[in-house]
Amino acid sequence: MVTPKVDHAGTTAAPDKAKSKPTGLQGDRQGVSGKDQELVLGLGHLNNSYNFSFHVVIGSRAEEGQYNLNFHNCDNLVPGREQPFDITVMIREKNPEGYLSAAEIPLFKLYMVMSACFLGAGIFWVSILCKNTYNVFKIHWLMAALTFTKSVSLLFHSINYYFINSQGHPIEGLAVMHYITHLLKGALLFITIALIGSGWAFVKYVLSDKEKKIFGIVIPLQVLANVAYIVMESREEGASDYGIWKEILFLVDLICCGTILFPVVWSIRHLQDASGTDGKVAVNLAKLKLFRHYYVMVICYIYFTRIIAILLRAVVPFQWQWLYQLLVEGSTLAFFVLTGYKFQPARDNPYLQLPQEDEEGMQIEQVMTDSGFREGLSKVNKTASGRELL
Incomplete structure (x- = not known):
């Protein structure tokens, strides 16, 4: 006898709450009495295979919650008589609002709003760079590219969730675009943080051997982390290798951080x-x-997005688990804004003040009184930003 069990919020559903509609041939109900008979499903037999179906209706909000569908093969309970078997499960889950679960319904709007926020932050950052072109370094444009890539990644993620909610499955092309932008975003994020932390372009133009080794470690790990993310997004949680890839993603992400x-x-x-x-x-x-x-x-960013967010997802009710994504994206936006504020292109930014040749760090003016076109011109040594002026 094969008996599926449907759990709601970790407890076995009572017969009067989870209504099942069995189809196919009736299974052997001998030895089953009372309300338990309502949980025994009829089996259909065709070409050495059995099939059955059932329909679960959540009748009230009090019965809402996460559930598990467990399959038990009673013939394999006897030691030494285990036999391999194949099972195919087709599940159609739908809420009144769409195919997404209660915890995922707000994600479409959440990702769309956060995409607009990152786009606005990127446009504002570019306007600052255009107003202070003299103090702009390459890494400033790298920071802009990171912000726009993050915005595009969230946009594709939002559209992907929209089609899942409306059609029950993602659009393959949009999913691929989301994975590509997600990979670029992850690589740009860690590269930018490491470059800012090492002082590249701001204070020095050459990375040390130790810093080069850091990039040699972080970039391959980010590739592995994104592969694990893509595998998890394209597999079901019940897949045999889902848990392994989930552990790989968590471990590699912590190592990169x-x-x-x-x-x-x-x-x-x-x-x-x-x-x-x-x-x-x-x-x-x-x-x-x-x-x-x-x-x-950086410590706060890692703490909120990797630790606090995971704890929040573990303790809040399932309807509010979208707060996990809100905390992650909100913390990322705050980190981007604070980093841009701290390292904005400005003459009085201490990060941009390079060592000067003179002891007081003042500009030294050399008046050139040669005849011809050089008359009246003056040469100024390196300024606070390290460039020469004529």
């Missing part, structure tokens, strides 16, 4: 050592303070 902290720590130590040796105490202390703030920002 821990690895990108090393360049920030190395920069802090370098500034601490330089504060007492090169005579630029004020400038170095300002940079040191900024690096420490950035280190705290």
Whole structure:
């Protein structure tokens, strides 16, 4: 006898709550009495295979909750008589609002709103770069590219959820575009954080061997993490390898988050050592303070998106599990905004103040009085941003 069991919120559904409509040939009901007979499904037999179907109706909000569908083959309960079998399950789940579960219904609007927020932040960031072209570095444009890529990724994610809710399945082309943009977003995010933490383009133009090794570790791990994410998105939770890929994604993500902290720590130590040796105490202390703030920002970002968010999903009711995605995307947007504010292109930003040749860091003007076209011109040494002016 094969008996499926439907659990609601972790408990076995009572016969008067989960109504089943068996079809096919009637199974053997001998030995089953009372209300248990209502849970025994009829079996159909065709070409050495059995089939059955049932219909579960959630009658009230009090009965709503997460459920499990478990299959038990009673013939394999006897030791030494286990036999392999194949099973095919076709499930059609639908809420009045669509095919998404109660926890996923708000995700379409959530991802659309967050996509618009990141797009607005990207446009505002580009406007700042256009107004301060003289103090703009390559990494500033990399930060803009990251923001727009994040916005596009959320847009495809939102559209994908819309079609799942309306049609019951995703559109393959849109799903592929979401995976591509998600992969680019993940790579750009960790590369940008590591470059800012190492001081590249702002303070130095050459990465050390240790910093190059960090990128050699982070980028392949990000590829592996995105492969695990794509596998999880395209598989059901009941798949045999789903749990393995989920553990791989969580572990690799934590390793990447821990690895990108090393360049920030190395920069802090370098500034601490330089504060007492090169005579630029004020400038170095300002940079040191900024690096420490950035280190705290990265720690908070990792803490909220990897730890607090997971705990929130574990403790809130299933109807409110979309708050997990809201916390992740909201924390990411706040991190982007704070990073842009801290490292915006401005002359008075301590991050952009390079070491000067003169002791006071003042501009030295050399008047050139040669005849001809050079008369009246002056040459100015490196400014606070490190460029030469004529």
